[in-house]
Amino acid sequence: MADSCPEPGGKRQPFGGRLLSDPARVFHHNAWDNVEWSAEQAAAAERKVQENSTQRVCQEKQVDYETNAHKYWNDFYKIHENGFFKDRHWLFTEFPELAPSQNQNHLMDWLSENKRSEVPECRSNADGPGLIEEQHKCPSNSLGHKAQTLPVEEKVTQKLSHLEICADEFPGSSATYRILEVGCGVGNTVFPILQTNNDPKLFVYCCDFSSTAIQLVQTNSAYDAARCFAFVHDLCDEDKSYPIPGDSLDIIILIFVLSAIVPDKMQKAITRLSRLLKPGGMMLLRDYGRHDMAQLRFKKGQCLSENFYVRGDGTRVYFFTQDELDTLFTTAGLEKVQNLVDRRLQVNRGKQLTMYRVWIQCKYRKPLLANTGS
Template sequence: MDKSNHVEINGDRFVHRLKELTDAEKQCLESQNMRIIPKLKAAKLEKDAKRHWDIFYKRNETKFFRDRHWTTREFQELINFDPDERIFYLELGCGVGNMIFPLVEEGFSNFYFYACDFSPRAVEFVKRNKLYDDNRMKAFCADLTTDDLFDSVTENSVDLASLIFVLSAIDPTHWSHVATVAYKALKPGGMLLFRDYGRYDMAQLRFKAGHKISDNFYMRQDGTRSYYFTEEELLKLFMETGFEIIMNTYVQRRTVNFKEGIDVPRIFVQGKYRKPLEGKSISTCEG
């Protein structure tokens, strides 16, 4: 990263330039082009996406992803509410509840949680969690590439929504629809909180030939997929959907495991996108 163009916030480094690749990293990316996934196989991956994620959760249950205790630090919007105010929060792509249950543990008693996921098995794990409470949360299956979310959530009813490491798993041809679904669910003035994988993240550079579907879009060994974003792509996507851009930038982190001797840099993209108040013009802020 360009060290002259960053700002530190709570231990995270926010940057506004794409990572400059070393010669070795450029060679890694070039080698990925030696064998691209055929179109027929790519189409089958799209068709079987739900099945692959269901198998993923069958294999890993609730043990793969860590609980996201960092969200209130990163997204002050979660805590900038009157504690007596009823807040409706929607997690788009909830997995097994790694974001909502830490919020429950932190005492967000004024929140009502909607939690949806593509995988029926993931939703079932959410409902089995000891913190799940029918009186203050509703977990359900929804495909964000369709409008079936609105069978469970009323349009213009949500104060906050999140897309945390979700959009990258969806074929780029569907991104516009996913962004529109989020927009339609939010109240005017509501906020979408976003984090996902950034371009040239360590995970992208580690893919071998035979895993690349298309530019910056890859198949993992288990059949799930991952895309690696630039901030410009996200800016364009959410502005065209109608959001005000409050934040849209890269964030640099490190994955550290002292026991296994792991210390590697990570690159994510992070955003805050607000649905304008009725009659308010769209403007951009940070990013």
């Protein structure tokens, strides 16, 4: 994804702030937000998708792309190393949850707003400053009476007992704010976070399917093993656990990564990730939307299945709708905070070219009374 044009002084304008009111000014800036598509343009995009989907990749090749997916991504990073993607400094504008001043503030505010409405009959009193109230479902005995509320200290101990057991077994165990990026590539998200956020209580985990990408992250001069842990992990591997305990992460980031896996495996992948979030923790996603320019550029013979394609280098990509993503997250037990379409018109002022991009941006939160999904 290309970053949108920064404002004078280097600060990127938030999405939605630059609107094209006069078509004659289209080449005055590099990008325009919330660009409305005409009925004719939408119909033409649909025709193009139907056209490039008529001829499917043969089953033998589809098996190869799935079986050897790690090889294709390793080859990609061997060729491009860290020169293909730009650092994503726009993240702090679109996802302020990652900004240094935020950290636990969004969670604390949300807890404060909801502590009286979630389960009022189950409230417990904080026993001293700085202790967040924990809220739990009230267990009942066979006569239907609510069990006596446990002291806050005992509830917190029960809630975090598995973390205490694993305290010496995973990196970042002493951190109070933990972020995981899945599909980190060569660190274009991780390093801006580490460079911008100097909070000593922050710890960032990052993983990628490609061992070559992880090696590039670990050998980067900005990599600090005291604040970051990079590891190889297959998002679709149901047998391999993440090296992080459940209910321990504040933020999980997925930036143009979910679209790279087989659609049939997406739900289980999101459900497994949701179990790593703390109650109140959030999953942040930005990915390709239906009828994005990249989808319309595919030729016949590159379609694997509906809205799922293979690029010339063997890597794959899916193009989402908002409803599809909402189903994935809510089925995993998460609650919608944001689900928007970023329809952007990017322009090449030198060549006088226009490019219509469609991205989807989501924020979904794990409720205090977590439902881990199916």
